Amino acid sequence: MADELTTDAADLGPVTTLATPIRLDFDFTPGVAQSRFLRGLEQGKFMGQRCPSCNQVYVPSRGSCPTDGVPTTEDVLLANVGTVTTYCVVNVPFAGQSIEIPYICAQVLLDGANVSFMGLIQEIPTDQIRMGMRVEAVWVDESDLTPSLASVRYFRPTDEPDADYDTYKEYL
């Protein structure tokens, strides 16, 4: 082997980038409380949990009230309907996109819950989405239900009048 770099190699200049690929695989443990939420989805239901201290209902619950730090132990079956508290219309394509743009991504506050969660809104032109809109969950066919949010196909408008701002202003 030569003692020095060949002229060619020396002329290549400094190395400015070094790629060091890393891949690790992990298991995920939903936990006791989140498992109840996932089992609920498997049955086409939204299951939440109530904090014994402040009475807030979390969906999904991770097993504790993040405010009080105490275990949430009381299961609460939530409604299939809720209110859009805020939303965005996605117009930008990105890698791995599975839904045709434009589409609506919204925070939905299920009736009976004290936290909203993210849902896809369909069956409505994107320029008609608005805060306060009442929506209902559309589930996959019963035989396709799994313990996953993929069991919820999307939310769609109900024909109820919009919710009063006061009913969801705390959840924006």
Added chain:
Amino acid sequence: MSAAARTVRPVSIASFAQSQNVRKDDERNEVEGLMPVIAEVFGNIGITKADVGFICSGSTDYLIGGPFSFVMALDAVGVWPPKSESHVEMDGAWALYEAWVLLQEGEIDAALVYSFGRSSLGDLNEILTLQMDPYYEAPLWPDIVSLSALQARALIDAGKATEADFAAIASRSRRDALANPKAQVRNDTAPEVLLADDYVVAPLRRHALPPITDGAAAIVLAAGDKALEWSDRPVWITGFDHRMETHSLGARDLTSSPSTAKAAEVAGVAAGKIDIAEIHAPFAHQEIIVAEALGLDDSVVINPSGGPLAANPMMSAGLIRIGEAAERIRSGQADRAVAHATSGPCLQQNLVCVLEGA
């Protein structure tokens, strides 16, 4: 500055709790595993979160494979009433150090420190590779067992230890763990029997490796009146220091631990007789290196809890050493103890905490 010249505010280990250490907790998430530990560490001394002025945690996202797991873990403590809070991407022993430093300033009198880690979610041996230099070492995926085996080999080659010594340490650790219901590997197996184990990576046999452990731990620190109010026999931290060596393994003498020795000097380990030592040496041979660096003589009882060879919850095993040492002083089994925590490959970074009874 010598230890004697340093003026430290007396801070006590007021309460300690740890979870059951298990190979894999696949029912509970991090928050659900942590909540009972936090409840116990407060419950031991009849206090609540309202009684502490600072919260500090130790954990790493690399174990769970997701970002900001320490923020999620705060759900186990709750955000109301608001508390000053911090986190270290390190073993909880370093979170304890941060809280101790804050207590030195005198503005607060009590702090909660906790740590958690589930080593079972990924391939721990591979995950720990990522603590290496990311350009020249990590891409080669030198796993932690192989690196530790290099260190053990160097120790044997230097005439400082034999494989039989490693087996004796493992045998003693597992036997002592029989008295520790929270430990994971508890049995009475003679060293000769352990020496029949196969090599995992020579010269390390199965028993010289730590178990893979899911677990969590917590400590409440108290100063001033609260230390006396919360304990009949306060356990005082009388010396505390941590030091680090270069990340480059090739530049280190792996058979000694100058960072431990320096931390021990600053913490004042030699200022009095040590009754027990809780040493965070995940691999059996590392106990020999750390004990030498701490300057321990043969009279010192090492790892009466069983130590990390009996339960090694990542991110908590160091904090647990401090808690276990404190419990032995509180119970009257010891008057003066040293606890040690390590981080990084082959004992790269080391923390030393000296504890004394009132």
